[in-house]
Amino acid sequence: MSKFVEEIVGLISKETGLSKVEITGLVEVPPDQKLGDYAFPCFVLSKKLKKAPNQIAGELALRLKATDLIEEISAVGPYVNFRVDRAKQAELVLARIFDEGDRYGSDECGKGKTIVIDFSSPNIAKPFGIGHLRTTVIGNALFRIFRRLGYEVVRINHLGDWGTQFGKVILAYKMWGDEEEFLKDPIATLYDLYVRFHREVDEEPGLEEEARGWFKRLEDGDEEATGLWKKFRDYSLREFNRVYEMLDIGFDSCPGESFYNEFMDQTIEQIEAKGLAEISQDALIVDLEQYDLPPCLLKKKDEATLYATRDITAAIYRHDTYEFHKSLYVVGSAQSLHFRQVFKVLELMGYKWAKDCVHVDFGWIKFRQEMMSTRKGNIVLLEDVLNKSIQLARTIIEEKNPELENKEEVAKDVGIGAVIFADLATRRNKDIDFDWDQVLSFDGETAPYVQYTHARLCSLQRKYGRPVSIKIDYGALSTDEERALLKLLEDFPRKVKFTGEAYEPAFICSHLIDLCSTFNRFYQKQRIITEDEDQTAARMLLVRALQVTIKSGLSLLGIKAPERM
């Protein structure tokens, strides 16, 4: 909590007899900066004192005396408003940022704790579509945020490399596959086969049964099935890595669902030993009716396992391996029932840590215009989106800054940043309408706007040409915009923490937009570098702090901050 709030809480508690905790919960920030920096609403006191809140505020404001940190106290309606000593506030914030550099916003709260994040997790033999963007970038942002908060973070790519679908792909490949075609474009070929399988199954329903048989053989370690599966997996991974490299995203472990195959029997035995399992309609299930949940299926009638079994096994494995404080699953909301079942079974198995498993869910990406016109099935490839965005960035650079040195690198940073930001900026639980025009927009509330502001701040520092110092006249930062900027900077660490608690990277996006738009307004109105050396020195320290904070915020989202663009 800020020193200023502490001070205010102290003052009020002395005068009113309310507890500090209670007051802390009530202190708020007024909607208009002109009213003050902090406010205390007097409604709660009106019952106790049997007086109108307006009257109480008036009397309270008279009794409270200004201090070193709080320079003005006044009543407006039912609120007591506080104005902090601007110079002190500026000094506290700017000196700290100067000191911490681009680690500003870090915290110790995660020290000694491990968080496991399961994210991205594409299915092999299927194209990496735009639909996989959300889990990938949200997971990566959470990784960076928790790391900043002091946690050990383990990134897990739980590849979808197991399940009945591979029986289908194997069978389809055996029937219609072509080696040469496969090597040319592995995923597209496999995906075509998969689509064709579903088309042909309508006319020959027997294929379905045959495919299940192939998955069963795979699960039993059959040589031919395993060989094909391995081949599909290797080539798919190679293509995924291309996308991960573009996004600059990595993983600490990529075991995939298949990895847990050998532990599956153990899990089932354990569940049976607890007396939780039963046979129903020829399948092995855990009945969850008394918890208002549908049964959790462990084994199909043909004895093959299901994804719930694999997720339960994986959860136990992860806890044994990492002794996590939290285990996150960044997976679409379509699977929320599935996770409720899995977590419930873990709880019934007696694992107390089941409560530390969190489904970090998110809405769908839907399509409006382009979906039907996309040639490759009904999928928009993530790689295509990234490439288009980079291409647009190139074009704009050619137009606005053709002299730029490392154009290609900057075009990548900007183009990819735009795509990441466009996704992260919307709150997780909302569905996103994928719209080319919106993703490929570099104006307004976008990554390029933030990056542009950052580049502008860098440019100012180059132009200034002298080292920025913390020995300045802090009282010189006196305009409304400077004041607002100081508060936004002060609030940044709290925002990062809150973002972690809510698993909601969008909070950082909007904070960055606030910082940038406020600065740009300031920049437009006021000259930064002038004849007035004291004022210039003060403003340059602010510029430096903003630049560093924006860079820090972007890096938490997995977005680069070029110095020129």
Add this chain to the structure above:
RNA sequence: GCCCCUGUAGCUCAGUUGGAUAGAGCAGCGGCCUCCGGAGCCGCGUGCACCCGUUCGAGUCGGGUCAGGGGUACCA
């Protein structure tokens, strides 16, 4: 049928634990310096799906209605 999520301006979205006149961006129209980067800035807007309730106070909490999406035993 039952369960979950969503419903704020023409479009896309903010609005942290209920609080002082509900905010941005995009698109449209009109402007901006002797220009520190115009990927910028400024101006133009009577909108919280609907109805009840709780409260001094509801976009925010509770109940109901309507609309959209998702899930609901052998896919993941």
